[in-house]
Amino acid sequence: MLPVKKYWEDPHVLHVNRREARASYIPYAGQAAARAGQRGGSPFYQTLNGSWKFQYYPSVTQVQDGFYDEKADISGWDELLVPSCWQVNGYDQLQYVNVRYPIPVDPPYVPDMNPAGVYVREFNMREDWESKKKFIVFEGVNACFYLWVNGVFVGYSQGSRIPAEFDLSHVVKKGRNRIAVMVLKWCDGTYLEDQDLWRYTGIFRDVYLLAREQVHIRDVFVKQTLTDDFSQAALNVELAAEGSAEVKLELQDAEGKPMGSTAAVIDAQGCVELKIENPQLWNAERPYLYQLYISCGEEVLRFPVGFRRIEITDGVFKINHQAVKLKGVNRHDSHPELGQTIPVAHMLQDLRLMKKHNVNTIRSSHYPNDTRFLELCNEFGFYVVDEADLECHGIGRAEDWAEGAFHKLSANPEWKGAFVERAVRMVERDKNQPCVILWSMGNESGYAENHIAMAQWTRGRDSSRPVHYEGAAPIYKGNPDVSSLDLESRMYASVEDIRVYAEDESQTKPLFLCEYSHAMGNGPGDLKDYWEVIYRYPKLMGGCVWEWCDHGIQAKTADGVPYYAYGGDFGEEPHDGNFCIDGLVTPDRVPHTGLLELKQVIAPIRIEEEDLKKGLVRLTNLYDFIDLSHVALRWKLEKDGRAIQQGSVWELSAAPHAEQLLKLPYELPEAQAEQLLLTISCWLKDETDWAEAGHEIMFRQFELAAAQAAGASAGGAVPGQGAGGHAAGIQVKEEAGTLTVEGFDFRHMFDMHLGAFTEISRHGVAMLAAPALFSIWRAPTDNDMYIKKKWQDKGLDSAKTKVYHCAWKREGEHAVSVEVRFSLTGYNRYPYLYGEAVWVVDGTGAIQLDSKIKVREDLEFLPRFGLQLTMPQGMEEVEYFGYGPHESYIDKRQSVKRGRYRFKVDELFEHYIMPQENGSRFGTEWAVVSNALGMGLAFQASEAFSFHAAHYTPGDLTKAAHTYELSKRKETIVHLDYKMSGVGSASCGPELLEPYRLNEKEFQYKLTLLPVFKEDGY
Missing domain, CATH: 3.20.20.80 (Glycosidases)
Known part of the structure; x- marks a missing residue:
């Protein structure tokens, strides 16, 4: 039986013999060492980090008495690094819980099977410490612990993530010493530490010894006052001493220049004042730090001083009056x-x-x-x-x-x-x-x-x-x-x-x-x-x-x-x-x-249109304390995804919260059908401690219409469009429910029972590996957590097409149309939506879809609506004009730029730990999915659409709980969505905002599919 009291179930006992809390510091032997701040460089500091002997017990009741004795045999114990957590070293149970306690709720009591870990190590005490006071500091121990040194009980502490300091002066000796620590997984403090995290245990932060002079400064509180105009500052330094201490205080600026000093004698407690004229202020944008050095005997303590005033005036939070x-x-x-x-x-x-x-x-x-x-x-x-x-x-x-x-x-x-x-x-x-x-x-x-x-x-x-x-x-x-x-x-x-x-x-x-x-x-x-x-x-x-x-x-x-x-x-x-x-x-x-x-979204610079025809833009400096002189600006004018003019502006000057009008020296081309894109990027001029020179702070894009031509597009022509064959006559025949349409260089097949294309080809190259289907399901995102249940309860994840009517007719010599009336529905459910789709194939091989959709009135907003295509193995090349380079959604698209992008299919995929909808591209004007030779399908809609290509179906992503559970398909799954609902933050936040929901009850979707050989278009 252990000779310790059961402090771990007594909310009135928070510690035994623990020193009073104090300011954080390490004593050094001089100003230079104190300024360097390297703990190991102090002769008054000794780390106890490293390998400790360790024994784990499933319950504290199993711990054998005597382990803390100087002579206890621990040769057969495990070795465990300190600092560390048990659970990632193979001891105890890894466990993640959020709002629930992992134990029965019976405060202050915890389970009798309360895991314990016993740590033991030996250390040598330096000879020059013999005349000094000796302390041990545990920066973090979860959840509570008992401490022995040389067989003597020293104390107890709980409160996992704040230091615990003990005086060892009476128990340590010259030469070899043995320290023993028993850590318990749970205590009454566990009821106050129910954070949303993995429940870790052990000595998980640093442990070290401090040697202090018999008379020393124990605590310091550096208070400051500033005049309203910040022209003067005073440091009122409250000191707590052990004994009557002679102290010297010196304040230095960031370059080490002395700004003032004073001396005093502190008898237990006292206050010393230092004054400074026109101090430089500290803030997050310009973190200017002075250093305060406090000398007492051989020791020097250093404290950073950042002059700033925090206040609330008229309901506004301010720092330094800003x-x-x-x-x-x-x-x-x-x-x-x-x-x-x-x-x-x-x-x-x-x-x-x-x-x-x-x-x-x-x-x-x-x-x-x-x-x-x-x-x-x-x-x-x-x-x-x-x-x-x-x-x-x-x-x-x-x-x-x-x-x-x-x-x-x-x-x-x-x-x-x-x-x-x-x-x-x-x-x-x-x-x-x-x-x-x-x-x-x-x-x-x-x-x-x-x-x-x-x-x-x-x-x-x-x-x-x-x-x-x-x-x-x-x-x-x-x-x-x-x-x-x-x-x-x-x-x-x-x-x-x-x-x-x-x-x-x-x-x-x-x-x-x-x-x-x-x-x-x-x-x-x-x-x-x-x-x-x-x-x-x-x-x-x-x-x-x-x-x-x-x-x-x-x-x-x-x-x-x-x-x-x-x-x-x-x-x-x-x-x-x-x-x-x-x-x-x-x-x-x-x-x-x-x-x-x-x-x-939170970028510290805002760029707005002033008069783009004249090259005028307005910059607003959203920094609170610094101007824009550290920022340079790049601009680029693009046509059809290619830069036609560009330049830089190196001198920006807007003051904090001020504006600056800027004229960019571009010239708009003569009237033309294409639209132009203007991209403006702000970046760091010089390298900093946290970023390289040229790091982009933010960007902004604008569309410029050089001419108001109908159908003008910033994306330009679709690659391969119009190349190859011509609008010759077509041959159409229906046999066994399959409609075959053949032209100069293409052949398409339409299943009249499924109401869907089953083959699209050009020059014999197959573009489909499965029927084209309408789709409303997406793999739920984590933020779909609550709406997902409604969607699945209604069976949206298993929606199937029901064809009511399918008929075709010739549209002259060069085209054929197929009219399909259909619904999407699930098991034991009324249809979710009804649709009418008209497919037209013309003599070039282009397929035009015109669909009209009516959604059931009582249905929640849809995850998506669009066309799902399964393209054959080898269709790995993706080119599109839209937002990139990464995924984007209707409510998550501030960080993407419009432009022309090329990727492999796998490069579009975002690897979330829990597989879910990912990689879609909002606002796509056109896209092409092809093989390495450029043979594939081009997609274009009358209005920008949401585009997605992957080697997984929504069902694949829905079923998998981890990325490693996904089995990559050889085929490429393409989604061409009229709309995709936004992603929101509803897993813990409010419901998805109305503007970002696909909750229209009637809409029309037009889309063009064209088999292309891109290389023929260059």
């Missing part, structure tokens, strides 16, 4: 192989990607991140919403969201200390980080007295930053006292909801969308709509897309095929499936097209 829009993402700690252990290189990868995609804000969902991440945010320039490690989502779920259920823990006075401590430890650690602009009191935990106490303590400790907590929103029923909260916050409010709030004069707080526009799978599809409204109203301060990355875990099938696993793939129960695959980037940080869309 209204700022937070263009953010929610970011979990997530690594596809290491779990929640995040290397610095991985943090840098995330931040550089975010910066490249115009993100300026990060919500640390839903817990404080590693302190080094915040230090990087200071340097790169990000606004951070620092969030307490607090979420008790499952409390509401356990009672099926009964009245008051969600607030049970927040309203329980027995848990007040646990709630408040989570704010205290976050604020004390991060209070000196300039990037932190908002304190968040956690996430989705109800709202009552305990949350109010958190917010009140936070405001009392740090009045310089607003306090946020979404759980107090009026949509939740609970305590109405929100006076301690400075913002109004919402999750997944609709565009209309935020507009109504912005126009409500009784609402005096700025509105922050802490989560919006769910980026799961093929999405999000509503970003443009949100940001049009956010920019329109000053009271709307922006928000954070959910979320940054897919939380897939690198895994392999039994056959060794690599894939990204999600909930349920490890046999765990309960689990929440692929709801963790909901990011803007893949687990290995490849951007999804949703991130490209976000980049364009």
